[in-house]
Amino acid sequence: MTTHTVPRLLSAPRCLWDAGTTLGEGACWSGREQALYWVDILQGRLMCCDAAGGARREWRFDDTVSALAERRDHPGLALTLRRGLALFEPASGQLQRLHEPEPERAGNRFNDGKCDARGRFWAGSMDFGCEAPTGAWYRFDAQGQAVRVADVGWPVTNGPTWSRDGRTMYTNHTVAREVLAWDFDPDSGSIARPRVWLRFGPHDGLPDGMTTDADGRLWIAHWGAACVTCHDPDTAAELLRVPLPTAHITNVAFGGPAQRTLFITSARFGLDAAQLAAEPLAGALFAIDTEVTGLPANTFAG
Template sequence: MPAAPNLVSDVRCVWRAGATLGEGVCWSSREQALYWVDILDCTLNRCDAQGRGRASWRFEDTISAVAERRDRPGLAVTLRRGLALFDPESGSLQRLHEPEPERSGNRFNDGKCDAQGRFWGGSMDFDCEAPTGAWYRFDPQGQGTRAADVLWAVTNGPTWSLDGRTMYTNDTLRREVVAWDFDPDSGAIAQPRVWLRFDPHDGYPDGMTTDAQGRLWIAHWGAACVSCHDPGTGAELLRVQLPTSHITNVSFGGAGMSTLFITSARFGLRTAQLAVEPLAGALFAVETDARGLPANTFAG
């Protein structure tokens, strides 16, 4: 059983961005830089580990998840309707497969690559109400396959176990972390089961990541925190408190892969709440004695 991790610094704000819906946080080992998005502002952001060297790019529609390309410059990103390739240096954008044209009310939300370089993206209802979500697996050519028609209103995750045999996703509105059997060779997923269920006072599980000891770190929408969990039992090992309610995603990065970067959102907060949460929508960082894993890259 992995030991409980510790924080070795206070939480700090590294970019007071005021994001409407911060998400998609991804540390680039190649650039030693952090990418993250504001989904509803259709913006991709980049900065260094201290929040310096900032740059931003605007898109015509929502952008929700980011991965580096493995052997080529640039990024793979999910836009509203599907996967695309984007080169921040040239500004070139190449749209790839849009796999669910029949679900016009959906958009893509969270996503990551598996160790084999396939991009996993979850779709969801734009209004977070209709049960229309699915998980898609994009191959290196950018072709998306509907891997699971979960029919959730809000999809989040994924992340994987250290042995690559389990994929974890969040059925956010049901407050459930769902584990799947995962076949690394084919990318097939099967046997979904509830791995962890949160109480209402814990808010809603949002984005998450796995550290080098297999512990899961989960952002909590509506509960102003990130929680860390034992990979075997699901027991909570640590809770990181944040100064704003809607915490959306987490990723390790920095020179030693021990900095936990955390995104947040202003969306859904009333004027009175925003007055007492001036850092809503900020990008945060905290130093830990845990070590993260380099983000998987897209093989296309």
């Protein structure tokens, strides 16, 4: 077992873009464009900026948009809308909807997602109201066809991220405050043997989006607890807790020219007027300079 060191931060969190998102999410660094893409799920906003928060662009959809990945061999992005995967070309605004795999679950929407190292897009569905046990995990192939790989029955799905060796996939059973580890077969894209890897307490909020750094440590955003935590990949022990100036922290991703900036999204959803007055940066995009090197975001093979 490797002893993993406590990661070192080089700056306090700073606000890159006070976008006032209702439900900020989907942070993904584009290596090709040297830009950070992120979304406001409930407002159908896709946003993009450089590592300093400049060169801002924004697109609007008449649908929810929740997770995204850069396409490997073509311009543009793959992204999850409410009902399934789509391809989007920011330069032209062209949108091509692909497979919508659960028409029988009319109350669901897609939530978090990422690509694995082979370029397959993994996305979790969930109940729009965050209550019904209707969530499932899907794997989209390069043609955009989806396979339901795990009918987990969670009200809210979050993650995924992978271990450094690509043999374990982690997902968040958000309302249960649990991080689950699954055996992952990189060749077949199959998952098996889910087990609770980490369980948070009531004062830790709810685990939301997460990412893995180059040393295999997991970084997890906490909804309702105003923080990001970093965890040892072998023991799940908390190595670092990073406080943020607003309660609902939703997603984390490494990026920047050297993959050493930690980008963090947040949300205004569910905060009352007093909370919003006390947390004026709710819904903003934040960044922290670190000595940690992140892994480049996997790209979509389609």
